């Protein structure tokens with residue numbers, strides 16, 4: 001029986017040190033936290049794993065390492081806040097690789113479009129689970145520096161803690177007195193509008209028959225979009241802007257802080273962490 005099962009069955013809460021160190025070695029952006037923060041992160045991860053079931057799906061053999069790696073990253077977001085922000089999450093479901101979900105969207109003409117799409121992660125509406133593809137959790141770097149599906153989905157979960165995701169996470173009385181709602185709204189709206197304009201401008205520079213499968217086209221895309229401080233996907237919706245900005249905030253904060261300093265400052269106030277000071 002593995003450690004996670006023992007933990008859930010016998011309520012043994014401690015993550016073995018060797019396992020914790022193995023996981024930290026795979027998470028350099030976590031490993032650079034001061035020792036006192038790491039101790040608190042471990043304890044938060046233990047509480048999360050004891051209270052939120054992690055379930056393997058699609059024949060994934062769930063290991064202790066998978067569970068701890070996910071919990072440590074999920075808890076990094078709330079390291080200086082509270083696990084209460086994940087209260088409405090029923091648990092975490094992990095698939096071996098991208099999972100297919102039916103998507104439906106209504107366009108401006110009121111026509112419903114439905115299709116099936118492979119996803120690397122999904123924070124299922126308020127009250128739902130967080131679903132992750134292990135392959136994408138494990139190979140986050142394959143998508144470029146600054147990508148992290150766990151941070152992304154748990155940022156959505158925080159955003160959803162009081163209703164639907166809109167890029168406006170709940171301000172908690174104990175932690176966020178110093179952030180004005182209007183200041184947040186103004187800074188994020190302006191940054192989102194500017195970022196969306198930049199993405200549109202870059203899109204226009206791609207040829208009409210652009211094809212990701214063509215290596216020359218893919219290379220041109222990478223060169224053009226590398227000028228952005230975060231993935232262009234952030235332009236999809238204000239909720240995605242918050243989630244993608246949270247990814248780079250924790251993993252590669254410098255370009256975000258340079259291009260959108262007010263967004264960086266507000267995220268530092270919100271998460272009560274300053275990743276720029278760690279590197």
Ligand SMILES: [Zn+2]
Nearest residue numbers: 152156240243
């Ligand atoms: Zn998203």
